[in-house]
Amino acid sequence: MNTSNDAALAAAEAHNREFLVFSLGDEEYAVDILKVQEIRGYENVTRIANAPDFIKGVTNLRGVIVPIVDLRIKFHLDKVEYGGQTVVIVVNVEDRVVGIVVDGVSDVMTLAPDQIKPAPEFGVTLSSDFLSGLGSLEDRMLVIVDIDKLLTSDEMELVERVAE
Amino acid sequence: MRMDITDFYDTFFEEAEELLADMERHLLELDVDEPDTEQLNAIFRAAHSIKGGAGTFGFDILQKTTHLFENLLDHTRKGELTLRRDIVDTFLETKDMLSDQLDAYRNGDEPDQEAFERICRTLQQIALEEIGQDLDGGAAAPPKPAAAPKEPEPESREADGEAGEGDQLVVALLNVGEKDRQLLVEELAQLGDVVAQGGDESRYEVTLASSVSGDDIEAVMCFIIDADQIQIRSVGNDQAAQTEELAEAVKSADAPQPKPADEPAKTAAGKAAVDQKAASASAAAKPKTKPKAKSGGESTSIRVSVDKVDQIINLVGELIITQSMLDQTVSEMDVGSDGALLNGMSLLQRNARDLQEAVMSIRMIPMDFVFSRFPRVVRETAGKLGKEIELVTEGESTELDKSLTERIIDPLTHLVRNSLDHGIEPPDVREAAGKPRTGKLILSAKHQGGNIIIEVIDDGAGLNRDRLLSKARENGLPVSDAMSDDEVWQLIFAPGFSTAKEVTDVSGRGVGMDVVKRNIQGMGGHVQIMSRPGEGTTIRIVLPLTLAILDGMSIKVGSEMFILPLSAVLESLQPAKADLYAMAGDDVVLKVRDEYLPVVAVHDALDVPDAKTELTETIAVIVQGEGRRYALLVDDLVGQQQVVVKNLETNYRKVPGVSAATILGDGSVALILDITGLHRLSRAKKERRRPERGSHSLEVLSDKALSDNALETSS
Numbered sequence: 001m002n003t004s005n006d007a008a009l010a011a012a013e014a015h016n017r018e019f020l021v022f023s024l025g026d027e028e029y030a031v032d033i034l035k036v037q038e039i040r041g042y043e044n045v046t047r048i049a050n051a052p053d054f055i056k057g058v059t060n061l062r063g064v065i066v067p068i069v070d071l072r073i074k075f076h077l078d079k080v081e082y083g084g085q086t087v088v089i090v091v092n093v094e095d096r097v098v099g100i101v102v103d104g105v106s107d108v109m110t111l112a113p114d115q116i117k118p119a120p121e122f123g124v125t126l127s128s129d130f131l132s133g134l135g136s137l138e139d140r141m142l143v144i145v146d147i148d149k150l151l152t153s154d155e156m157e158l159v160e161r162v163a164e
Numbered sequence: 165m166r167m168d169i170t171d172f173y174d175t176f177f178e179e180a181e182e183l184l185a186d187m188e189r190h191l192l193e194l195d196v197d198e199p200d201t202e203q204l205n206a207i208f209r210a211a212h213s214i215k216g217g218a219g220t221f222g223f224d225i226l227q228k229t230t231h232l233f234e235n236l237l238d239h240t241r242k243g244e245l246t247l248r249r250d251i252v253d254t255f256l257e258t259k260d261m262l263s264d265q266l267d268a269y270r271n272g273d274e275p276d277q278e279a280f281e282r283i284c285r286t287l288q289q290i291a292l293e294e295i296g297q298d299l300d301g302g303a304a305a306p307p308k309p310a311a312a313p314k315e316p317e318p319e320s321r322e323a324d325g326e327a328g329e330g331d332q333l334v335v336a337l338l339n340v341g342e343k344d345r346q347l348l349v350e351e352l353a354q355l356g357d358v359v360a361q362g363g364d365e366s367r368y369e370v371t372l373a374s375s376v377s378g379d380d381i382e383a384v385m386c387f388i389i390d391a392d393q394i395q396i397r398s399v400g401n402d403q404a405a406q407t408e409e410l411a412e413a414v415k416s417a418d419a420p421q422p423k424p425a426d427e428p429a430k431t432a433a434g435k436a437a438v439d440q441k442a443a444s445a446s447a448a449a450k451p452k453t454k455p456k457a458k459s460g461g462e463s464t465s466i467r468v469s470v471d472k473v474d475q476i477i478n479l480v481g482e483l484i485i486t487q488s489m490l491d492q493t494v495s496e497m498d499v500g501s502d503g504a505l506l507n508g509m510s511l512l513q514r515n516a517r518d519l520q521e522a523v524m525s526i527r528m529i530p531m532d533f534v535f536s537r538f539p540r541v542v543r544e545t546a547g548k549l550g551k552e553i554e555l556v557t558e559g560e561s562t563e564l565d566k567s568l569t570e571r572i573i574d575p576l577t578h579l580v581r582n583s584l585d586h587g588i589e590p591p592d593v594r595e596a597a598g599k600p601r602t603g604k605l606i607l608s609a610k611h612q613g614g615n616i617i618i619e620v621i622d623d624g625a626g627l628n629r630d631r632l633l634s635k636a637r638e639n640g641l642p643v644s645d646a647m648s649d650d651e652v653w654q655l656i657f658a659p660g661f662s663t664a665k666e667v668t669d670v671s672g673r674g675v676g677m678d679v680v681k682r683n684i685q686g687m688g689g690h691v692q693i694m695s696r697p698g699e700g701t702t703i704r705i706v707l708p709l710t711l712a713i714l715d716g717m718s719i720k721v722g723s724e725m726f727i728l729p730l731s732a733v734l735e736s737l738q739p740a741k742a743d744l745y746a747m748a749g750d751d752v753v754l755k756v757r758d759e760y761l762p763v764v765a766v767h768d769a770l771d772v773p774d775a776k777t778e779l780t781e782t783i784a785v786i787v788q789g790e791g792r793r794y795a796l797l798v799d800d801l802v803g804q805q806q807v808v809v810k811n812l813e814t815n816y817r818k819v820p821g822v823s824a825a826t827i828l829g830d831g832s833v834a835l836i837l838d839i840t841g842l843h844r845l846s847r848a849k850k851e852r853r854r855p856e857r858g859s860h861s862l863e864v865l866s867d868k869a870l871s872d873n874a875l876e877t878s879s
Contacts (some may be wrong), residue, residue, distance in 0.1 A: 049769070058833050066815050
């Protein structure tokens with residue numbers, strides 16, 4: 001499954017890219033900043049019955065009904081708490097608006113193409129299909145998530161497949 | 165700046181569609197024996213305008229078809245072709261063909277070549293048989309039977325050449341802004357050589373050397389500006405005829421200056437030019453009548469894309485939500501005697517509601533949009549079936565949401581066909597039954613509360629109860645003689661059900677009625693049937709006026725708030741212990757008066773935590789969905805309110821038991837419940853639980869219930 005990584009790398013080679021860095025537990029993740037619409041607090045989420053546990057429900061984003069996904073639950077993190085630090089990153093993927101719950105947003109970083117390494121084959125919970133690569137920054141490692149692929153994947157159960 | 169001509173495609177398609185609709189209406193209204201000249205002219209003009217546009221955009225097949233059609237129509241309006249019913253039928257067929265071609269172009273396809281050739285042959289044949297003429301005269305120029313036949317050969321060829329290339333037209337643009345003017349001049353340059361141009365904004369003249377006729381140019385430019393902003397005259401034309409035509413608007417100061425160079429050509433080309441004049445006489449009739457109609461119509465309507473309207477509706481929805489949020493905040497504040505604030509709030513509320521109503525009405529279009537296509541359907545179906553049928557429409561001005569009018573057409577067409585085929589008897593049978601030979605079909609629409617009621621009424625034989633029942637038995641449907649008429653009539657909506665003795669190509673295959681019912685239910689409506697033997701059948705469709713807002717009842721289960729569509733709510737009551745019965749394991753029914761209703765516990769279906777589980781403490785809301793009744797158990801009734809319906813599928817997916825979502829006054833999202841979906845969900849849940857019974861309270865109940873046959877509750 002190296003083709004997607006290669007493609008992502010090829011795209012990255014053109015120029016440096018900016019990423020929004022967020023934390024899930026002790027791990028640091030990054031998403032392409034161009035996918036991010038806004039960041040807001042976690043509040044007022046209406047539960048949806050019979051949905052998977054990582055789909056927290058829907059919320060009202062200025063009149064638009066937006067589903068909220070908790071990546072911490074999806075990635076089986078031990079500690080899932082909702083507090084003042086808990087934030088929702090609202091992203092745009094394939095004409096959809098989705099909110100993802102994370103433990104915190106730290107900063108925006110620019111990565112040069114040579115700072116992004118291909119992701120190794122791993123992960124039962126997070127398939128490397130959903131990664132664009134690993135960003136290395138001095139002593140930090142950022143897991144760069146391909147948010148399009150992740151959120152529209154079958155296992156996220158966010159998008160209805162035509163076949164259904 | 166060069167604007168792509170494809171930008172005007174959509175405008176052309178829309179206008180052409182309207183023109184075709186007009187054409188059809190006129191064709192249907194046409195009295196074959198004494199055709200009204202105005203109507204013939206209108207039909208001709210429609211064909212002509214479409215031809216013009218088709219030519220400009222390079223839609224060859226469309227242009228050729230309209231060209232033949234136009235020529236035939238031209239002969240008709242001149243009285244050279246006597247109309248007959250079958251000719252009108254052919255014309256209608258041609259109109260359909262044009263619609264198909266238009267659709268093909270719109271989808272970026274090429275129209276069906278075979279169909280095109282067939283219709284051309286048919287039109288040619290009519291021309292040959294009826295007037296002994298070939299239609300393929302000039303491809304671009306209108307037919308000119310008298311076109312200078314006496315001229316000597318060489319000169320006439322020269323004249324043709326002159327008329328073809330050297331003819332100069334002066335196109336005057338009145339009150340056209342600079343941006344549009346540039347566009348138009350570029351557009352004109354496509355049609356011929358721009359010889360000279362000049363003037364100011366109020367009157368800008370372009371002299372064009374072109375073989376395109378004046379009304380073709382007008383037809384093209386009408387897509388950008390209005391007909392009364394254009395004046396076209398050919399240079400070297402007969403002055404008298406011209407002044408007569410144009411003098412109303414143009415002062416003689418602007419009269420053309422015949423150039424000496426034109427003089428020699430004039431005698432030769434003059435004839436052809438006059439001919440063209442004759443052709444544009446039809447156009448002359450247009451500018452004369454149109455400005456009046458247009459100047460009135462223009463200020464009263466504009467064409468706006470549905471997207472824009474929807475955007476406004478969404479924004480107003482937001483405003484309403486913000487207003488309710490404010491309202492709630494104010495009511496929680498200790499404002500005491502701050503009269504000004506309270507006054508302002510109530511004023512805001514009223515204005516916001518008015519605004520919402522006004523905006524919603526933009527989407528409403530009259531039912532005429534739907535009904536106007538039925539004269540055609542009835543005429544053709546009746547012809548095929550050999551029946552005589554009079555169609556009456558009532559309440560054409562009743563308004564309905566645009567999205568619903570579009571979706572109601574198919575089901576309604578099906579119902580009308582069905583009534584014509586199965587309802588209304590053949591003329592002889594009717595006569596024998598002492599009824600007039602001509603059957604009557606009434607299509608009516610009216611508002612009732614927040615609903616629109618559309619009825620298809622025939623005065624035919626009515627539904628046959630015995631035949632329906634025996635047919636149902638044949639199909640293996642569970643029926644009994646004790647069923648009420650209403651239930652028997654509903655059988656016709658069962659899949660694969662048809663009582664037609666023979667299958668016709670109109671109806672009777674048994675597909676369709678179930679689809680009709682499903683479609684109507686999909687629109688949030690339902691179908692009722694009333695029938696009396698020998699007197700006829702009435703099929704009544706009840707639809708909500710719009711899908712964008714909904715009268716809802718807010719209910720509470722646990723700490724969660726849900727909305728029930730008010731139209732589905734029949735009543736609510738506190739269930740008494742004596743009225744609850746356990747059935748077949750973990751099912752519970754509630755006896756309301758003489759009916760046993762399946763009980764659906766909302767907290768169970770939707771896994772709501774901390775809900776009341778003591779059945780007698782809950783409130784049972786009796787609801788109706790897809791013709792069946794259920795008792796929904798909820799914790800509390802909160803109130804009634806109008807809610808703006810928000811689609812869940814936009815960013816998420818369909819959720820079982822939920823039809824949509826809305827935003828409450830406090831800004832939070834509430835789900836709108838889908839009653840039948842909820843029932844299915846709760847059944848599926850019980851199904852799944854069945855192997856591992858014992859954990860749920862209902863289980864305990866049913867065991868107990870077995871012993872004393874009355875429902876005891878425990879939690």
